[in-house]
Structure formats: C-alpha cells, structure tokens
Amino acid sequence: MVKRAVAIFVSLVLGASFCFVFWVVASHDYNWSAIAPYWRNFLSGWWMTLMISAAALVASVLVGAILTGGQLSPYRIPRILSRAFVEIIRGTPLLTQILIGFYLVAPAIGWDSRFGVGLLVLACFSGAYLAEIFRGGVESIPQSQWLSAKAIGFTGAQTYRFVVIPQAIRRVLPASAGQFANLIKDSSLLFVISVHEFTMQAREVNANTYATFEAYLPLIFGYFILTFPISLLSRSLEKRFSYEH
Amino acid sequence: MSIEAKALSRFYGSTRAVDGVSLSLSDDVQVLALIGPSGGGKSTFLRLLGGLEAPTSGSLCIDGENLSTDELLLREWRKKNGFLFQSFNLFPHLSARENIVLPLVEVHDWLRSDAEQRADEVIDRFGLSAHSKKQPGQLSGGQQQRIALARAIAHEPRWLLLDEPTSALDPEMKAEVLDLIQELCESGQKIVLSTHEMGFARGAADHVVFLAQGQKVEEGDAEALFAGAETGEVRNFLAKVMKW
Numbered sequence A: 001m002v003k004r005a006v007a008i009f010v011s012l013v014l015g016a017s018f019c020f021v022f023w024v025v026a027s028h029d030y031n032w033s034a035i036a037p038y039w040r041n042f043l044s045g046w047w048m049t050l051m052i053s054a055a056a057l058v059a060s061v062l063v064g065a066i067l068t069g070g071q072l073s074p075y076r077i078p079r080i081l082s083r084a085f086v087e088i089i090r091g092t093p094l095l096t097q098i099l100i101g102f103y104l105v106a107p108a109i110g111w112d113s114r115f116g117v118g119l120l121v122l123a124c125f126s127g128a129y130l131a132e133i134f135r136g137g138v139e140s141i142p143q144s145q146w147l148s149a150k151a152i153g154f155t156g157a158q159t160y161r162f163v164v165i166p167q168a169i170r171r172v173l174p175a176s177a178g179q180f181a182n183l184i185k186d187s188s189l190l191f192v193i194s195v196h197e198f199t200m201q202a203r204e205v206n207a208n209t210y211a212t213f214e215a216y217l218p219l220i221f222g223y224f225i226l227t228f229p230i231s232l233l234s235r236s237l238e239k240r241f242s243y244e245h
Numbered sequence B: 001m002s003i004e005a006k007a008l009s010r011f012y013g014s015t016r017a018v019d020g021v022s023l024s025l026s027d028d029v030q031v032l033a034l035i036g037p038s039g040g041g042k043s044t045f046l047r048l049l050g051g052l053e054a055p056t057s058g059s060l061c062i063d064g065e066n067l068s069t070d071e072l073l074l075r076e077w078r079k080k081n082g083f084l085f086q087s088f089n090l091f092p093h094l095s096a097r098e099n100i101v102l103p104l105v106e107v108h109d110w111l112r113s114d115a116e117q118r119a120d121e122v123i124d125r126f127g128l129s130a131h132s133k134k135q136p137g138q139l140s141g142g143q144q145q146r147i148a149l150a151r152a153i154a155h156e157p158r159w160l161l162l163d164e165p166t167s168a169l170d171p172e173m174k175a176e177v178l179d180l181i182q183e184l185c186e187s188g189q190k191i192v193l194s195t196h197e198m199g200f201a202r203g204a205a206d207h208v209v210f211l212a213q214g215q216k217v218e219e220g221d222a223e224a225l226f227a228g229a230e231t232g233e234v235r236n237f238l239a240k241v242m243k244w
Helices: A001-024 A036-072 A075-090 A095-106 A116-138 A142-151 A157-194 A198-209 A212-240 B042-049 B072-077 B096-106 B112-125 B140-152 B171-186 B198-204 B220-226 B232-241
Strands: B004-010 B016-024 B031-035 B056-060 B083-085 B159-163 B191-194 B207-212 B213-222
Touching: A001 B159, A036 A075, A036 A116, A036 A157, A036 A198, A036 A212, A075 A116, A095 A116, A095 A157, A116 A157, A142 A157, A142 B072, A142 B083, A157 A198, A157 A212, A157 B096, A198 A212, B004 B042, B016 B042, B016 B207, B016 B213, B031 B198, B042 B056, B042 B159, B042 B191, B072 B083, B083 B140, B096 B112, B096 B140, B112 B140, B112 B232, B140 B171, B171 B191, B198 B220, B207 B220, B207 B232, B213 B220, B213 B232
Parallel strands: B031 B191, B031 B207, B083 B159, B159 B191
Antiparallel strands: B004 B016, B004 B056, B207 B213
16 A cells, blocks of 8 residues: 555656656757757767766776775775775865866876876776775675685685675676766866866857757767666676575 | 694684683594584684684694694695585575586686586485576575585585584474485594584584583583583583473
8 A cells, every 4th residue: 555655656756747847848949050060069079078988987997996905905004095095085076186186296297188187087086986885895795605715715816706796796786887977977077177078068069159058958968878878787787697695 | 533632722802712622532533513502612613623713822633734824724724624504605696506616616626527517416416406507595495505515525525514504494404404414424424513403413423522611511422421421511401402
C-alpha cells in the first residue's frame, strides 16, 4: 500500500515537473539564426571538451589509484602525504587550483601548455575524489576475504589482483561514474586559462550575439551525449562484475 | 605430525589470546582436536600453527621446521597447509571451480589444465559436480563449506587446519561436512581442528587439547580425556556441553 502510494507520488511529481520544464523551455521564442553562423565554434569547443575530458579521465584514474595506494600504505609518510593531498584538493576551489597551476606553478617549471596544465589540474582534482571512492571500495571488502587470501598463500599483490580489486570494482563503479560526469562538466572552468572548450565557446557566442539561451542551450545536448554513455557503460559493467552475496 | 610449541603466546594489545602454551606431540598423532570455551584461544592457536599470525613470543616447530616471523617464510609455511574457516570465506566473485583452480595456478604454479582437472576431481569426490560452475552465493552453507574444504585439500597439504568448520551450519549441513572430514581422517590426512562438536572430536581425534583463557588446561589421548578428565574445569565443561 505504502509502496504503491510512493510509486504514484514519485511518478506524478517527476512526470509533471519534467513535462512542465520541457514545455517552458520548448515554448520559448528562439532565434536560432543568430547563432547558426557559429556552429564551427560549438563543434570545436565540444571536441576540445571531449579530448581534454577523455585524457583527464584516464589520468584521474591513475592519480586516484596512486593516492589510494598511498593512503593504504603500511608506511606513515606516503599515508600522510596522500591524505594531505586529498584533503587540500577536495577542500579548495577548482578555479583557484587552475589559476595557481597555470600562472604560478607551470611557469616556474617553464611549461606553458594550457591544454597540458588544464588536463593535469583536472586529473588531480578528480583523482582526489576518486581516491576516496577507491579507498572506500577496498576497505569495504570484509576482513575474512583478506584472511582467506592470506591462508591460501597469496602475496599482498595477488590478494589485491585476484580478490580485492575484482570485488571492489563492482562497489566503486556507480560513484566513479558520477565523478567522471563531474569531471566532464568541471572542465568548463578551464575558461579561466583560455582553453577553448565547449562552455567557453558558448560564452563567446553569447558575447557576440546576445542570444543567451540560443548560445547556452546546445551545452545541454553537448554535455549530455558525453556523460550519458558513461552512465550506460557503468551500468553494463556493474552487471558484468556482479555476483551474489 | 610432530609439534613442539614452547611458551607460545599471542597478545593483541592487553588481550592475551594465547598465553604461554607449550605442547609436545609425536609424529603418530594424526588428528588433533582443540576444544574449550569460546574465546579461549582455540582459533588464535590454530592461526599460529597455520602461520597466519606471528607469535608475540615463544617458539613453534612442526615436523622439525621452525616457524619464522619473516613474512616471506611465513607465506611458504602457509602454502603447505590447507586452512578452513568457520564462515567458509570462499571468493564470492568466482565460481566454485575457479575458487579451487586459482590458488593452484597462482600460488602452487600448476598448469591451468592440470589445476582444472584436479578441481573437477575434488569437486566430484565431494559430490558437488552439479554445482561447480555456480558462485558461492548460489550455494547452501553446507555446499560452500564443502567447496572450501575441497579448496583446502586440492594441493595436498601436509596438514589441514580446520577452524570450527561446522559452527555456522545447521544440523543437516553439519553432518554433510563432518562426514567429509571423517572421510579425510580415514584416508590418513593429518588434521588439526578446533571444534565444539564433542562427539566428533571424541570419535575422530587421537589427541585433544583443552584451551581456556589462552592457556592449556589439559591435554591427552582423546578417548581417555573424554572418559575422565583430570581437572574440574574440563569435567564441568564437558558435562555442560554434552548434556544436550
């Protein structure tokens, strides 16, 4: 009875809100011809976002894995350093990190690639979040599994490879997929160092045409076709790695 | 197996899980049972024997080999044993068969084809062929424990360490597992087990050690100890647990 009431309530509220917002957005009087000449800008911006996000995503998994290793290390110094890195990165604004990275740190080592610095800062930022997700996954594997692996004669590395990681992957997938979607959207902040990604192109089109909605609306579709496949992939991987408890 | 334990201890902080246990067993003991109240040190003692824990102090020598505290040597020690836990501890993401194959391939360096053949052999011997492709979550507790037992003996361990192998099972499944252990005893497998199944300990074990509060209270030939324990504590314990 309660289940049924909840189902009806959720369907009604979500369905109605969805229809309402869609109707409001669709019934606006748009002037698409104003932004039509700029389609190349959108396309190149979207492509830039795709490239930098894809590269940062791969790098962030690496950063996350290293930080997880550091946090779970039996030695104190890597543990403290990894912990500090995670706390500082997660506790401070990405915008500031990008500015410091590009205008202070990169020049100090003679590096001036906007793309490269942007990618690295994004990877570190997202990697810090992933590290916490991964650590939670590893720590959620019951002690009995570690003990059993030990009794069998597995080394530490074999225990991770055959026992802990295969089970942890299933548990960290949903949260990681969310973090990957965040990373793609967070890449829009790279406008502060003039990386010509998708959002920056939209801002420029807006500045040139004053057609605000027309300039920003394509972002919805552009970002969604990047983030939705990640969500789908995560679901299918969850199934592949699933097992009964 | 011959066991020489001298003042063997394992402390966790201020908890003295095993507190100065000495034991000397000759090679003609084939099945050793550890009995006593819960929290008395049976599991920890078994883990010390199996090299899963390094002793806080004291020494342990089995079949003339000293237990080291070096992790590399401890792992070599563990590889020679078969360990079975109370709560099965199979790997839930692998099939029953793969649970047996993986350690043979990765720890004991068998060829995969040989390992698979061996796994099928032990699974068949334990009457579980129909379940070999299932994951542990799809098996009953008794079936899981039998697979775990198959995994523990697949590499023909020098001895089998069983930590309350039937405590988590209902009576019917208990019987399934105890039958198998009995069969292993009869086939000459050397076994150390901690158990609350006094009937089984009495029937299957050659030698019994009673542990309480981390210390050895009494030990002796199984039949003799069950027939008439020397200490009041053991007599009381046996009278209580065997009453029902």
